[in-house]
Amino acid sequence: MFIKRLIRALLLDPAVYxxxxxxxxxxxxxxxxxxLSSLSRGLYAYNVGNYTGLVIxxxxxxxxxxxxxxxIYIIGTKLFPESETRSDHWEVMRVLGFASAPGxxxxxxxxxxxxxxxxxxxxxxxxxxxxxxxxxxxxxxSTWNAIWVCVVGLITxxxxxxxxxxxxxxxxxxxx
Numbered sequence: 001m002f003i004k005r006l007i008r009a010l011l012l013d014p015a016v017y018x019x020x021x022x023x024x025x026x027x028x029x030x031x032x033x034x035x036l037s038s039l040s041r042g043l044y045a046y047n048v049g050n051y052t053g054l055v056i057x058x059x060x061x062x063x064x065x066x067x068x069x070x071x072i073y074i075i076g077t078k079l080f081p082e083s084e085t086r087s088d089h090w091e092v093m094r095v096l097g098f099a100s101a102p103g104x105x106x107x108x109x110x111x112x113x114x115x116x117x118x119x120x121x122x123x124x125x126x127x128x129x130x131x132x133x134x135x136x137x138x139x140x141x142s143t144w145n146a147i148w149v150c151v152v153g154l155i156t157x158x159x160x161x162x163x164x165x166x167x168x169x170x171x172x173x174x175x176x
Contacts, residue, residue, distance in 0.1 A: 009098040017136035030097025037103030069093035076138040095133035
């Protein structure tokens with residue numbers, strides 16, 4: 001069931017995100033997807049740094065998932081809800097966990113020449129998955145509302161990442 005859900009999440013199937021939203025038992029699966037994605041980011045950090053980069057990159061990605069879930073929940077339910085919006089933080093956390101599935105493919109950024117291409121594809125794919133996931137979790141009728149909530153959430157998320165980058169000395173982003 002987990003592998004099928006993972007594949008359907010990668011294929012941006014709205015029905016799987018709706019299913020995950022309502023399945024409280026799917027939290028461990030969502031956490032596993034984030035862990036795999038986090039390890040993939042950690043491997044990149046290891047390639048440009050050392051073991052410290054691996055550990056910090058992995059942990060930071062996992063913590064930022066929790067933060068992003070909370071931000072998306074607040075932005076989507078408190079600042080920009082639709083009349084049908086009914087959700088809780090755990091539902092948003094589960095669907096965003098599965099929306100991070102494309103991040104697993106960061107492991108293919110094994111050479112400097114591949115890094116920018118892989119990261120760009122993964123970033124666009126993850127954004128699309130986030131939009132589908134947020135639309136389902138927050139019961140939005142409008143995809144534009146889901147896009148807006150994701151953009152505002154990601155801007156806030158990036159600000160936190162930059163703060164952590166300077167505070168912890170995290171690895172440079174791929175585009176630098």
